[in-house]
Amino acid sequence: NRPTKRNAISRQLLKELREAIDQIHIEYSEYEKNQKITSRKKYLQSQPTTRVVILNSSIESCFCAGADLTERESFTAKETACFLADLRSTFSSLSDLPIPSISAISSVALGGGLELALCTNLRVLSSTAIVGLPETRLGIIPGAGGTYRLPALIGQSRARDLILTGRRISGREAHFLGLADRLVEILPKENESNIQLRTRALQEVQEAAINLAFEICEGGPLAISCALKAVNSVDEEIENQMYEKVVVSDDRNEALLAFKEKRKPNFTGR
Template sequence: MMVQVSRAGDVRTPDVTFTPNPGSAPTLPPTHISSNLVSIAHIFSHSPRLPPHLNCNTQQVASSHHTLLPPGKMAPRLPRAVTSTAAYFLVNPSTAAAGRAASLRLYSAQAEPLIRVANLPAGGTSGHIRVLELNRASARNAISKGLLAALRAEVDAIHAQYGPSGEEHPAATSAQGGPTRALVIASAVDSCFCAGADLKERRGFTQEETNEFLTNLRATFASLADLPIPTISAISSIALGGGLELALSTHFRVLSSNATVGLPETRLGILPGAGGTHRLPALIGLGRARDLILTGRRVAAPEAYFLGIADRLVEVVPEDERDADNNSMLPLARKAALSEAVRLAQEICEGGPVAIRAALQAVAWARPEKENEMYERVVATEDRNEALKAFQEKRKPVFKGR
């Protein structure tokens, strides 16, 4: 198989290792948040090192290469899009801390953690890149009360590291091996990023519980979208309904070429209710968003890249057309998408942490007053002085985030 990446540039990143992350999130049952020390393995010889469960057969990608495709160019010889006949709906847990903990105990009986967690070094600065892998294989990562509670706990833990203006809280980060500089949300399940809702769980909800869940799902996604650090979704295979709305809540989306995304809610008699009707138009424009939402149609990865839903397209092309429908492609696609997402996070983290957070705010506001405010914030920082000194000394700056 051949792996190609459509992205702005092809920056080689240094080798990195995983580090343990004890105490890096609010205490949760061990069956829901994994914080084990993991060993290291390559996906690509020049890509970030990843833990064993993310490793793929390096012989399959020994001849892999990355090329840049212009926006709109379709990937050749793409495998058939993975499809699902499952229905999708939006469910969510209570936002109260006690309620989230109770949800974890009551709604998840699986032995595996609902979210696999690992920290990667952030590269040119202190801190780490946090990687969250949704891990409900039996339910295709459908959003249950437990899964959403675990995700909310992770988002809350990152928010606790920063103040309202994006300043770091040293006390909140010292126990976590430095602050979280970027967040990657991916899937530990080959066949699906997120299939939307846990309909089986929802059948037991009262109307009051359903309303409460939807309110808290919106709050969780809004909190994710409001994080002061770069956030990236790595999508392979299916991301529909709430799964796509989760990805739309992050700053970037990396798709493998076999991915399929969509908002099928209107075909179920409802509409996207967790941000899809306002985040998608803001991303790709009103006309295109109206098309996707009203038709409820599924969009293959090349079209998603053309529309602007995907920021990076990782092409996984079988060398033999007979392998195009082989499920053996799914693990490679998932790990290739995650590898590119981590690479993107590391590339971003080569910049000054204060500058990155300020730039995110300035772009989000898209107003000259906010740009001026953010520029004034960064121009007097230690990192700015370090960058000037490093430029004079012809070396890479060592940023400290202050």
């Protein structure tokens, strides 16, 4: 959250992002260790409180401007290498979270800003959003996962087009290509200023992302975690392993009982 710098990723911002991500990993790591606890009370007390992560901007003009180029200008070659290593490691840690993650984009996400969004499982974009990987026009290439995460998401041919041309695309085209999972249409109202339009877009995209998060949280925590792992692995063996894990779970039995009793299930994540 660096509104005056359009959320450009500085060393300090990267450090804070990594700390937040690490905290979630620790939370779920401790939870895994405590799954063998026999006391139901102690087990429930150890349950993680974070179910979904949402990345969004607090300013209407930009989701993330990518790396802080002003700060980067002062880096030595060694400092640049260290920063890139930290950036890549942090982005990979974000993509490896054991819970669903969502990016909410209502404005501009270019270069590292889009690469950040590519690390989340889902992306909610407004029709006013502008995204792209313009690095080739600056004499470099995407260096924080863009060259492999984008093709994995929308296919090599479409990713090749965006990366080689460096062109910017709208939220509507991003949705058509499969880059955006949910599209929020923002139509201008009579006498509405550009700033008012962008502010409304920010609010509506955030609301859509939160609604998506609540929709996800309707599912059982264990089932969501296992489904996420199975989908990310693109592997039949992993799917079988995850299914075997959930089919004998308390949550599965509770869901069957709730269906029979015509009520909402009370999931415990066990």
